[in-house]
Amino acid sequence: MSITRRTFALGLTALGLSACTNQVLRTAPRGAKPVAELPADLRPTPNPGYTDWVQGFKSRAAAQGITETTLTAAFRNAGYLPGVVDRDRNQVEFKRSLEDYLAIAASDERISKGRAAFARHRTTLNRLESTYGVEAEIICAIWGLESLYGERRGNVPVISATSTLAYDGRRGALFEKQLLAALQILQSGDITADRLTGSWAGAMGHTQFIPTSYQAFAVDYTGDGRRDIWSEDPTDALASTAAYLQKNGWTRGVTWGAEAGPGAPAGRIIQPQEGGPEFSVTRNFNVIKRYNNSDAYAIGVGHLSDRITGGGPLRGSFPPDAYGLTKDDRITLQQRLAAQGFDPGGADGVIGSKTRAAISDYQARNGLPVTGEPSRDLLRRLG
Template sequence: MTVSRRNFGLGLGALALSACGGAATSTSSVPSVGLPPDLRPTPNAGYDAWVASFRSRAASRGISSSTLNAAFRGTGYLPGCVKRDRNQTEFKRSLEDYLSIAASDERVSKGRAAFARQRGTLQTLEGRYGVDAEIICAVWGLESYFGERRGNVPVISATSTLAYDGRRGAFFEKQLIAALKILQNGDITPAGMTGSWAGAMGHTQFIPTSYQAFAVDFTGDGRRDIWSEDPTDALASTAAYLQRNGWTRGVKWGGEVGSGAPNGSIIQPQRGGPRFSVTRNFRAIKRYNNSDAYAIGVGHLADRIGGAGPLRGSFPPDANGLTKDDRVALQKGLTARGFDTGGSDGVIGPNSEKAIRAYQASKGLPTTGKPSPELLRILG
């Protein structure tokens, strides 16, 4: 997967650095409430030295001393950002599982409610930028669950930590400079500039450089505010992003073959699963996240928000020989016996694996944590 808009591996005490010397202080201007311990500032002499040397580079890029002092006050090294960045193992989720999450019944229901609340704004944006209102809403849904999960990690701490770490140092230093310019422009305060552990921000998770390139002040209040409870600027920025990355007005993204989808290229992301006819606007969505599954997720969620039903085609059994219905039945069976799987969506993730191990242990079975037809038979 390539990095285009933000950093992907498609979804956080204070160390004062106002003088970039690393002296500890209790007067933090950056919130840390609700963050796990590894996403709170931790003393690190190497990081402090890096920040001190960074000041001159930032100044050469037009960042004022007052901006630097305000931005770094109360921030610091976040070991959790490094851990998450280094532990991004290549993980392949099937399209069936991805869509079970991206277009779950709950997300569709929330999406329709969110669309109803923002109908006027979304339709105005469609008229201005030519991007389907449902597509804008679907991106919002996949990126932050319609604003419910925007991230609360301080962006300056996150990007400076990852720039110092060096694995992708040049990329994250570029993001840090862009974040400082956003602060200097007055779009947001240091305390308000929060996001993911990798610096993606706001309702639709822009990285700082993409914010600089595409964010718009649609409300006309003088700030491009993608962080506040009002999602208008964020939704407008997403529409502007897609428009400037090739979206064609009046062309659908595509659809499942056999469902009346527009003519386009035929793809089948999961062997044995449904095929899709995709258009140039499918490729525009992929500029947001360069993944076929993501683009289908956005398109399908948009269709569902607009009133369409589930996919008609079926997916083959998984590597364990279980269909989605089998996996749902297994999750329900475990939960009914007191081994909570955290839901019954047919996606076998960490919660389901933990529940399987606990059940297996209670029955004296090998604790593999893996679903199987035999386990389903026992539960049945």
């Protein structure tokens, strides 16, 4: 496809997870919220320029076959969302190490919830594997990375989000195409305007399809006449993900790869983090990257899928970080900060914004230069 999930929301899914800290990006609770419960900057705000743009767009949409009925329903409660523009303009392509990435992608929480979800939906996942040739655990792992098994699907109205970004103009043509696709989804009857929700950039449902990807790959696996990737029942979303991978070249019966060493499949050897483990990856690894064009994302999916089905942690170790700290050191630092009343946002060994804020607070309270950066000296002080 010319528009991939990565080019659509670069920064949103730069590595498939939040660039912020210790959490996945999509932190909206399950299901859609009323607009009044969204953050203030993600509620419609009067903007005459946007209103004029929408009127012009409606003419273009009508020329593409969108009916007046669809346009009226779609834009009835839609509006300009200033927070969407702010998020789009302030994106940064964060460069997490693979070690940090996997600490989030294959966290204890994501593994335990993945095993529970896999057991709960095993019949459906096995049917999808039989239908599409994509291993059940791979489908489940993508679900886990994209929305924490449906817990974090996003609650921003897609029409408002995509129209705001199309009007803003930084990537106007791209988002106008997404807006038109969203209107086509509404017109097809797959979803109603009030339930058409997703991330701030319009990625939707359990496995975070953008509107054009939905148009190309979504399926009605339940046979109810709607391709409902938003439902509490994840079947259509999981089937759509399997269809996406199949149509992008997934080879039945071929593993994604494995950590290099005894028993690893023959394949291309990669080492995404210098000094860290090497991986032997297959052509199906490249298919996973069609979902998100990142080696770390594809390894995250593969490794999480292995852990969901009972596999163990990686055997290889990662080198100390730029501060000379190992993962165990960073976990200890976070634990010691928390013990002294400074909230690092958890103790997973990932130094994100909450941990840096906690370090800054500790430094300020103890008369130290405020850098927000970890160090071996800080670890000793906290001990």
